[in-house]
Amino acid sequence: xxxxxxxxxxxxxxxxxxxxxxxxxxxxxxxxxxxxxxxxxxxxxxxxxxxxxxxxxxxxxxxxxxxxxxxxxxxxxxxxxxxxxxxxxxxxxxxxxxxxxxxxxxxxxxxxxxxxxxxxxxxxxxxxxxxxxxxxxxxxxxxxxxxxxxxxxxxxxxxxxxxxxxxxxxxxxxxxxxxxxxxxxxxxxxxxxxxxxxxxxxxxxxxxxxxxxxxxxxxxxxxxxxxxxxxxxxxxxxxxxxxxxxxxxxxxxxxxxxxxxxxxxxxxxxxxxxxxxxxxxxxxxxxxxxxxxxxxxxxxxxxxxxxxxxxxxxxxxxxxxxxx
Numbered sequence: 001x002x003x004x005x006x007x008x009x010x011x012x013x014x015x016x017x018x019x020x021x022x023x024x025x026x027x028x029x030x031x032x033x034x035x036x037x038x039x040x041x042x043x044x045x046x047x048x049x050x051x052x053x054x055x056x057x058x059x060x061x062x063x064x065x066x067x068x069x070x071x072x073x074x075x076x077x078x079x080x081x082x083x084x085x086x087x088x089x090x091x092x093x094x095x096x097x098x099x100x101x102x103x104x105x106x107x108x109x110x111x112x113x114x115x116x117x118x119x120x121x122x123x124x125x126x127x128x129x130x131x132x133x134x135x136x137x138x139x140x141x142x143x144x145x146x147x148x149x150x151x152x153x154x155x156x157x158x159x160x161x162x163x164x165x166x167x168x169x170x171x172x173x174x175x176x177x178x179x180x181x182x183x184x185x186x187x188x189x190x191x192x193x194x195x196x197x198x199x200x201x202x203x204x205x206x207x208x209x210x211x212x213x214x215x216x217x218x219x220x221x222x223x224x225x226x227x228x229x230x231x232x233x234x235x236x237x238x239x240x241x242x243x244x245x246x247x248x249x250x251x252x253x254x255x256x257x258x259x260x261x262x263x264x265x266x267x268x269x270x271x272x273x274x275x276x277x278x279x280x281x282x283x284x285x286x287x288x289x290x291x292x293x294x295x296x297x298x299x300x301x302x303x304x305x306x307x308x309x310x311x312x313x314x315x316x317x318x319x320x321x322x323x324x
Contacts, residue, residue, distance in 0.1 A: 001019070001020060001097045002018070002020075003094065004062070004094035004095065005017070005018050005059070006058060006060070009057075010047065012047060012306075012308035013309070014047070017304070025076075026074075027073050028101060028102045029099050030085070030087070030100050031097060032068065032085060032100060032105070033067045033069075033096070034065045034093065034096060035066050035067040036065070036066050036067075036117070036321045037321060037323075038065075038119050038151075039304075039316075039322060040064070040123065041150075041151075041240055042122075042238075043063065052263075053090075060092045060098075061093070062089075062091065062092060062094035062095070062322065063122060064086075064087070064089070064093060064120075064122050065089060065118060067087075068081075069083040069085055072102070076102045079105060079107075085105050086105070086117045086118070087104045089101075089104055090104070094301065094304050106279065109287070116286070118321055119151075120282075120286075123152045123293075124159070124282050124291065125264050126155070126237065126262065126264040127152055127213075128278040129264045129278065130260075130262040131143070131211070131213065132278065133274065134233075134261075135211045135233040135235055135260060136233075137210070138165070140165070141211065142167075142209045142210050142211075144170060144200060144211070144224065145160070145168070145169050145170065145185075146215065146216045147215045147216040148169035148171045148177075148188075149169075149171045149318070150316065150317070151318055152238075153215060155293070156213045157180055157183050157184055158183055158292065159285075162291065167185050170189040170196070171190065171191070177190060179318065196220055196223045196224060197227050200224070201227065209232065210232055210233070211232065212225065212233075214234065214235060214237055216241045217244055218239070218241025218242065219245075222245060222248075226251060228257050229255070230256055233258050233260050234258065234260065235260050294317065294319065295319050295320070296319070297310075297320045299323070300322075300323065301322060307322060
């Protein structure tokens with residue numbers, strides 16, 4: 001089978017596509033023919049040895065897939081060949097096949113395409129854990145989403161609206177903000193053209209947002225936090241800007257506010273039942289039309305490096321996929 005292989009730490013252009021041996025599943029494993037694989041910002045980092053998880057070389061990057069079961073290993077009772085499934089496999093997704101732990105595999109509901117299924121797991125899982133679980137966002141509250149046109153950003157916008165909150169989307173261009181409005185944002189802020197604090201003040205009537213969802217970090221983190229409402233919750237999702245910001249602790253004191261870390265991958269390992277409950281709720285929202293994953297482009301396996309470069313350059317809106 002063909003697979004993208006990372007043989008040395010470096011930029012995405014160092015990745016190669018090779019024929020590698022397919023393997024049969026071992027105990028509690030499922031072998032999946034991949035129909036689509038989601039591309040996420042951690043994929044950009046992991047090949048550069050900049051992510052929290054660092055596999056041994058060589059390895060195939062990519063964390064989430066949709067596809068069909070080819071075979072199952074000893075001890076697997078919930079799946080059979082031909083079943084349509086989704087898996088958050090950790091690594092190995094940018095290939096024609098993957099062998100995934102059975103605990104990471106869930107059935108794909110009827111009526112959902114392979115593309116939508118592959119665009120769903122990490123981004124929506126991260127945002128559900130952040131918004132629903134960690135921030136406990138309530139109907140009627142206000143949430144500000146930074147980097148709102150990216151994969152996790154758009155999923156946060158949609159989840160906030162599904163809960164019944166007012167959502168303010170902030171992004172770097174009017175084109176990106178137009179996509180945010182299409183996905184339910186009540187108000188928008190172009191933070192490359194406007195003063196972020198003044199815009200937040202305008203859009204919240206001076207109260208500030210109850211929840212701030214930040215996958216960007218960098219220069220916007222402190223002005224956003226200075227604008228947070230009393231008892232606000234600031235969600236630390238990631239650092240797409242490349243800079244990890246430092247926030248003065250007195251700001252938390254003055255606002256009675258919380259800084260809340262979000263690490264969905266660890267959440268899935270430590271609290272698998274809670275994660276599955278979140279997935280079930282979101283699949284219901286998809287069937288109701290409340291969640292609509294935005295897939296802006298698909299790439300062939302041979303174009304994986306380009307997909308990662310486009311994501312690193314912030315040229316991506318919503319999700320992009322690798323389709324073997």
